[in-house]
Each structure stands twice: as C-alpha cells, then as structure tokens.
Amino acid sequence: MTNPRPSDDLAPRILSGERRALARAVTLVESTRADHRAAATDLLEAVRGHGMQALRLGLSGTPGVGKSTFIESFGMMLVAQGLKVAVLAVDPSSTRSGGSILGDKTRMDRLSRESAAFIRPSPSLSHLGGVSRRTREAVSLCEAAGFDVVIIETVGVGQSETMVAEMCDLFVLLLAPGGGDELQGVKRGIMEIADLILVNKADGDLKPAAMRTVSDYSGALRLLRKRPQDPDGFPKALPVSAMDGGGLEAAWSEMQALAAWRKETGHWDARRAEQARHWFEEEVRARLLAQIWGDADMRARMADLGAAVGAGRISPDAAAAQVMAALEG
Numbered sequence: 001m002t003n004p005r006p007s008d009d010l011a012p013r014i015l016s017g018e019r020r021a022l023a024r025a026v027t028l029v030e031s032t033r034a035d036h037r038a039a040a041t042d043l044l045e046a047v048r049g050h051g052m053q054a055l056r057l058g059l060s061g062t063p064g065v066g067k068s069t070f071i072e073s074f075g076m077m078l079v080a081q082g083l084k085v086a087v088l089a090v091d092p093s094s095t096r097s098g099g100s101i102l103g104d105k106t107r108m109d110r111l112s113r114e115s116a117a118f119i120r121p122s123p124s125l126s127h128l129g130g131v132s133r134r135t136r137e138a139v140s141l142c143e144a145a146g147f148d149v150v151i152i153e154t155v156g157v158g159q160s161e162t163m164v165a166e167m168c169d170l171f172v173l174l175l176a177p178g179g180g181d182e183l184q185g186v187k188r189g190i191m192e193i194a195d196l197i198l199v200n201k202a203d204g205d206l207k208p209a210a211m212r213t214v215s216d217y218s219g220a221l222r223l224l225r226k227r228p229q230d231p232d233g234f235p236k237a238l239p240v241s242a243m244d245g246g247g248l249e250a251a252w253s254e255m256q257a258l259a260a261w262r263k264e265t266g267h268w269d270a271r272r273a274e275q276a277r278h279w280f281e282e283e284v285r286a287r288l289l290a291q292i293w294g295d296a297d298m299r300a301r302m303a304d305l306g307a308a309v310g311a312g313r314i315s316p317d318a319a320a321a322q323v324m325a326a327l328e329g
Contacts, residue, residue, distance in 0.1 A: 011046035017084075017146045019118055026120055029137040044137060051144035053272075054086075055259055058168035060154045060190075065176045066200045067153055068107040070242040075111045077248050078149055086118040086142040087111070088135055089153040118147065136167045136279055162193065166278050169268065170195045170255055175217075177201055177209035192224060195235050195258060198251055202239035214239050229267040234258055292323070301326060 010028070013021035029040040061067050068089075075085045087108070111117050120138065135152060142150045154164050165171045173194040191197075197217050202210035217237035224235075238254065240247035262268040292298045305319040 010043055014043075014047055014141060014145050015050055019115075019145075022118060022141060022145045023120065025141050026138045029134045029141070040137065044140060047141065047144035051140075052146060052148075054139075054143045054147050054150045055170070055255070056139060056168040057149060057151045057255070058154070058164035058171040059151055059174060060164060060171075061174035061200075062176075065174050066242050067174055070174055070198075070200055070240070071151055071153060072108040072111045073242045073245055074248055074252070075108070075117055075151070076114070077245065077252065079111070079114050079116045082116075083148040084116045084118075084146060085111075085114075086145075086147040086150045087120070087153065088138050088142070088150065089119065089121045090135060118142065118145075139167060165193045166275055169259060169262075169271070172196045172198060172255075174198050174200055175213065177206050177213045191220065191235075192227075195230075196251065196254060197221070197235065197237040198240045198247075199237060200240055200242055203241040203244050203246060207239075210239050213237075229262060229271065231258070231261045288327075292327070298323075298326065 010021050010025050014025055025043060028036055028043065031037065031040070059067060059071065071087055071089075075087065078085050108119055112119050139150050139152065152164050152168060171193055173190060173196070175197060177199060199210045199213045199217070202214075214237045221235050221237060227235075236254065238247060238251055240251055242248075259268070262271070292302060302323065305314070305322060308314045309316050309319050
C-alpha cells in the first residue's frame, strides 16, 4: 500500500474554510521537495474552480510608511463588515536560513486573533522583486478557502511592484506625507501601475502635509495617459490614517467601485486570463531551470560554459544555444 500524499486530506478541509488546513497547504506549496511539489500540484488542481473569486489587493510602499499598521486597521474594518481577509506578507529572507525575519503576525496582533482573518508571512527566498514564486499559489488556496479579500504585502523594493501587479486585481501604493522631493522619488513606472495612491498618517500634526501630498500626487496622476482599464477619475490619490481609521471607508469604497466597473466592462476577466498565461509561462521557465540544475552533467556543462563566457571564449548566445541543444538531445 502506498503512503498517502501530504495533500490527500487537505482539499475538502480547505474548501470548508479550515484555517489550519490552509496553513498546512501554504507550507506545502512553498516546499521545494519534489514529492511536495507533486502533491501541491494535485492539491491546486483539486481545489481549482471550487472556491470564489476574491478581490486580490497588492500593497506596496517604502519601509516605515506603516504598511502593517494600515493592513491591520483596514483588515479589522473589513472583518467588522462580515468579510474574510487573508494577508500574505512577503518578507525579506534570512540569507542563512531562508526564513522570514520581519514577523508580521506580531505586528498585526489584533487582526491575527480574528477567526475571519488569516495572516501568513512568506520568505521571498531572494526572488526577483521580493515576491515569493509560490505567492500566487497561496492566493489561489485562500480563494478556495472562501476569503473575500486577499492582501499581498510586498517589501517595497526593486521590482516588487511589477511582480505583485501580475497577481492582483488592484494595486495600492501606500506613501507617507512628503513634499516635492518625495514626489520626484517615486518612479513613473510605479505611478503607471498604481490604481490607488493612499497617503498614510493623515492625522494630527501631519494631516496638513498629508493633504498637500495628496494634492501633489493627484496632479501628477492627471498628467499620465488614461488607461483603458480605468473609469474616469482613476487612478486617484486619497488620504488615510491607519492610526485613527480616517479615510479607510472611503478608500474601500473606491476599491469596490473600480473592481465593479472592471467586471462590468470585461477588463477584470481579461486581466485574470492574462495573468494566468503569464504565470504559466513563468512556471515553464522555472521548471526548465530546475531540470538543468537538477542534472549533474548539465550543472557541470553550465559551469564550464559560464567560465568560457566569462573568459570571452564564447558569446552568451552561443553558450545558451549549446545548453538548449543538450536539453533537446
């Protein structure tokens, strides 16, 4: 008798909304063991199409802007409205152990105690942009478990904004109050993928500065070319306060309005289909690389060719062609 795979009992438990099963499933899809990868593939197929379409929110911002405080306040507001909220916080990884080092659960103490919430820090494992390769699979599992909103928090460095935009329905950029220098420091590319810019800390002595910052970004957004997936007025900048909850209801209302418009006009489904194709191609690339590095002869060939490229004895294109020829042979 063969031993059951780790995923054999997880699918029905996930579909019933069991958080412990969901946590086990996310651990399974993050594993790099070959048998776990096979089990994870089976599990994802088993739950595919049985869950719901959650609203996938990407959230990014520079360190210190208050992302965790915002997520907790925002999440608590959604839970109070009867919604189930999942938070996938992609942490920088320890270079020694590969483990997450920020500890988001300790920074979202109230939300982590809510039965309608699920918080999972995931190590980025040095993946480009700080987004774990398996984050998209964790999103699918959260949808299968019946969560209404899935928030993906990135470390806010490098290419993270672009990467998270490939797995989210709405992308939110959280910023702190600042002047013209702050505006100059935000790359145009990030502005172009943001659906909402939320200026945090719009309370107390910082409120006037926050309102000026909102005005600055609103002006900058008006200069950008209108995107076909946006109704009039989007993207837009709004003030929020994670400390006292100010502006959170208004921000949620704008998110819902934008999501509803995209669903009605077909942009939502088209974007989901485009994202699925993108991740299919990414998975093929990843598996090809795994096939190369998993073969001792191919690793040796790669090392030799890499040395030859570094020494200028062969061009990168010609070396890559040799690798592909070896795979085909």
